[in-house]
Amino acid sequence: MVCKFQEISDFFHKYPQLLEGIEEQELKELFETFPHACKFVKTLDEDSVNCDDLEVVSQKTLELLNNAYEHEYTKDDILNFAGVTCKIFDIVSAPKHHVPFILVMLAKL
Numbered sequence: 001m002v003c004k005f006q007e008i009s010d011f012f013h014k015y016p017q018l019l020e021g022i023e024e025q026e027l028k029e030l031f032e033t034f035p036h037a038c039k040f041v042k043t044l045d046e047d048s049v050n051c052d053d054l055e056v057v058s059q060k061t062l063e064l065l066n067n068a069y070e071h072e073y074t075k076d077d078i079l080n081f082a083g084v085t086c087k088i089f090d091i092v093s094a095p096k097h098h099v100p101f102i103l104v105m106l107a108k109l
Contacts, residue, residue, distance in 0.1 A: 011100050
């Protein structure tokens with residue numbers, strides 16, 4: 001399970017292409033938009049995002065956006081972007097752990 005800040009930081013140091021140019025402080029601020037990340041991951045049956053069923057990860061991303069930012073994204077927008085994010089993780093051969101996956105989505109939206 002990758003859900004604590006140090007684990008997230010290590011993950012993005014290993015796969016820097018996912019969040020190119022992000023500083024440690026920016027990563028920390030982004031991570032703070034995702035309270036109780038570990039609690040969320042523990043509620044899931046799987047350790048990684050299933051790119052054939054992006055409903056859960058899209059719903060959580062939309063929930064975080066609603067709580068942290070003013071935005072105009074719809075559920076369908078988020079669902080489509082989750083599909084693109086799956087392809088980005090595939091390109092860099094990164095495991096699709098839920099918290100880093102959602103953080104990449106939040107950073108890119």
